[in-house]
Amino acid sequence: MDVKNYIIRQISVFSENKPGRLASIAKAFQEEKINILAFSIAEADGFGVVRALVNQPDKAFKKLTSLGYNVAFTDVIAVKMKDEPGGLFEIAELLGEAGINMEYAYAYSGKEAAVLIIRVDHLDEAVSRILTKGGTLLEAKVFS
Amino acid sequence: MFWDKGKETLAPGDLADLQLKRLKKTLKSAENVEFYRKQFSVVGIRTSDIRTLEDARKLPFTKKQDLRSGYPFGFLAVPLKQVVRIHTTSGTTGKPTVVAYTRNDLDAWAELIARNMTMVGLGEDDVFQNMVNYGMFTGGLGFHYGAEKIGMTVIPSATGNTTRQIEMIQDFGVTAIHCTPSYAMHLAEVAEERHADLPSLKTGIFGAEPWSESMRTELEEKLGVTAYDSYGLSELFGPGVAFECMERDGLHIWHDYYLVEIINPQTGEVMGDGERGELVVTPLLKEAMPLVRYRTGDVTFRMEDGCLCGRMQKIGRITGRSDDMLVIRGINVFPSQIEHVLLSLPEVGNQFMVYIDRVNHLDEMSIEVEMNREYFHGELQDLARIQAKVVKALRDVLELRTSVKLVEPGSLPRFEGKAKRVIDRRGEM
Numbered sequence: 001m002d003v004k005n006y007i008i009r010q011i012s013v014f015s016e017n018k019p020g021r022l023a024s025i026a027k028a029f030q031e032e033k034i035n036i037l038a039f040s041i042a043e044a045d046g047f048g049v050v051r052a053l054v055n056q057p058d059k060a061f062k063k064l065t066s067l068g069y070n071v072a073f074t075d076v077i078a079v080k081m082k083d084e085p086g087g088l089f090e091i092a093e094l095l096g097e098a099g100i101n102m103e104y105a106y107a108y109s110g111k112e113a114a115v116l117i118i119r120v121d122h123l124d125e126a127v128s129r130i131l132t133k134g135g136t137l138l139e140a141k142v143f144s
Numbered sequence: 145m146f147w148d149k150g151k152e153t154l155a156p157g158d159l160a161d162l163q164l165k166r167l168k169k170t171l172k173s174a175e176n177v178e179f180y181r182k183q184f185s186v187v188g189i190r191t192s193d194i195r196t197l198e199d200a201r202k203l204p205f206t207k208k209q210d211l212r213s214g215y216p217f218g219f220l221a222v223p224l225k226q227v228v229r230i231h232t233t234s235g236t237t238g239k240p241t242v243v244a245y246t247r248n249d250l251d252a253w254a255e256l257i258a259r260n261m262t263m264v265g266l267g268e269d270d271v272f273q274n275m276v277n278y279g280m281f282t283g284g285l286g287f288h289y290g291a292e293k294i295g296m297t298v299i300p301s302a303t304g305n306t307t308r309q310i311e312m313i314q315d316f317g318v319t320a321i322h323c324t325p326s327y328a329m330h331l332a333e334v335a336e337e338r339h340a341d342l343p344s345l346k347t348g349i350f351g352a353e354p355w356s357e358s359m360r361t362e363l364e365e366k367l368g369v370t371a372y373d374s375y376g377l378s379e380l381f382g383p384g385v386a387f388e389c390m391e392r393d394g395l396h397i398w399h400d401y402y403l404v405e406i407i408n409p410q411t412g413e414v415m416g417d418g419e420r421g422e423l424v425v426t427p428l429l430k431e432a433m434p435l436v437r438y439r440t441g442d443v444t445f446r447m448e449d450g451c452l453c454g455r456m457q458k459i460g461r462i463t464g465r466s467d468d469m470l471v472i473r474g475i476n477v478f479p480s481q482i483e484h485v486l487l488s489l490p491e492v493g494n495q496f497m498v499y500i501d502r503v504n505h506l507d508e509m510s511i512e513v514e515m516n517r518e519y520f521h522g523e524l525q526d527l528a529r530i531q532a533k534v535v536k537a538l539r540d541v542l543e544l545r546t547s548v549k550l551v552e553p554g555s556l557p558r559f560e561g562k563a564k565r566v567i568d569r570r571g572e573m
Contacts, residue, residue: 012522014515016551042524045531046549049524068554070515072522103523 003127006137007075009057013050014070017043025050025064032063037143038117040106053117053143076119077127080136083114091116091135098129147262147294151400153454162400164197166428174434176221179214200403200426201414205437211241211379219433220244227432232280233378243378244432250289252429253381256398257290260387264372266347268295271316275309275323277561278302282382283352287322290384303327303560306334313342320347325355325363326563329494332366345369351376351383353563354462354480358487362494373461379438380427386459394447394458401429404459406446420445423459470566472500472507475544479566482511485537491519491530495556502570510547511538517553
């Protein structure tokens with residue numbers, strides 16, 4: 001198993017919490033024909049971080065940086081869930097048993113399955129524990 | 145290097161004689177001004193009573209407000225036809241203050257600038273770009289004529305169009321620049337963004353705003369210059385009143401031009417060497433607008449140690465004007481202190497804005513500062529940690545709790561003239 005296959009590069013954008021910022025980021029993606037696969041906003045005290053999984057992360061990074069945005073890549077992993085009642089519970093229980101400490105998570109429900117995207121402390125360990133417990137991780141190439 | 149070695153290194157006794165002679169002449173001409181005739185008669189002093197330099201302490205102070213109330217020509221000691229130029233101060237409140245110059249005044253002023261620029265090693269081999277306002281602001285024409293006097297190649301570029309400023313520095317091989325420290329920072333940022341090298345630059349003269357030692361390090365590093373502090377105010381001609389020499393440890397104030405006192409701003413009591421207080425100046429060579437014991441509002445002290453360069457007694461660098469001083473919940477805060485703290489924190493940028501509000505009868509100060517790109521790794525916790533660090537660093541220095549908002553890099557206003565970083569909203573309803 002190569003852990004690298006499961007590590008997905010999330011785009012994290014520092015953004016002030018004011019009207020129009022999200023529109024401006026989304027417009028940049030549209031102009032570059034970048035598709036957003038999953039996305040969330042975290043907010044604290046007047047500023048926040050916009051997180052997104054996109055199909056062309058490097059292009060997205062370049063575009064946003066050229067617009068003056070403060071952008072960074074963050075490594076996350078994506079756990080597949082059943083898109084049915086109990087799907088999240090099954091995975092959450094698995095993660096608990098595997099002793100995975102999440103910093104944050106967000107989810108989306110796509111064509112093939114529901115997906116939980118998580119940011120963890122120790123990526124390598126988390127990947128191997130989830131796989132050992134029988135969880136399914138999406139490979140990074142799914143997102144490109 | 146000296147422009148006028150004799151005057152610049154006058155022995156204390158000779159200096160005192162010269163000062164007294166010039167003081168008497170100044171007081172005599174001040175009597176042409178109605179304001180001073182009244183001032184002197186109120187305290188019952190005739191100018192002929194002033195026989196020593198110490199006697200000058202009996203004279204009343206002149207305040208900026210007095211000058212304003214004399215708008216426009218109330219302080220002229222000569223007929224207007226002898227006035228060859230007028231400037232006004234940048235007055236942020238109320239009417240501007242008018243300052244006027246006779247031909248001799250302009251010569252004396254240019255002479256001062258010539259001394260200062262020679263003192264930092266500049267001369268006819270240098271190409272000088274003067275990036276300050278050339279209008280009513282004294283910094284433009286003041287430096288211009290002094291620089292021409294010592295034979296520099298002068299580029300009166302004034303302010304604005306930073307890209308063009310950078311091109312001129314490159315194309316003309318500019319070796320020395322003069323601007324506000326905040327504009328210098330902006331220039332450095334723009335040059336960095338465009339990957340523009342400025343290899344010809346060696347000297348930066350920065351003034352019109354107080355700036356810190358950490359700002360000096362930053363500017364020197366970014367622009368490849370040696371940075372010198374220039375102090376002045378329009379009421380005392382303009383820039384050139386005091387200047388750093390190559391030692392860059394305090395400002396040489398020109399005692400043959402200015403009688404210097406440091407007073408306790410509350411009591412008016414004259415203070416000794418080494419004691420911090422308000423700078424009070426009686427100009428000794430001003431014809432059009434003589435001033436007596438002018439309260440500058442600037443806080444400094446007379447330095448006790450002599451200077452290796454051999455020039456006259458120095459004063460400490462100005463850390464802030466009392467006009468800039470903010471009183472937040474009874475605590476005195478200078479914007480320069482905030483700048484100093486922010487410059488010491490690599491996680492945030494150098495630009496900032498300060499907002500002061502009154503919330504439930506309490507003063508609240510909030511500060512916006514830009515994130516440094518390199519310190520954002522994508523996590524909200526990074527930001528929260530940096531925010532907490534800035535709050536703590538500010539509290540340690542200001543002894544005041546502030547709220548800090550991190551904003552996106554490049555989003556705060558850049559200033560080309562005097563920076564207006566403080567928005568006091570306490571008066572608004």
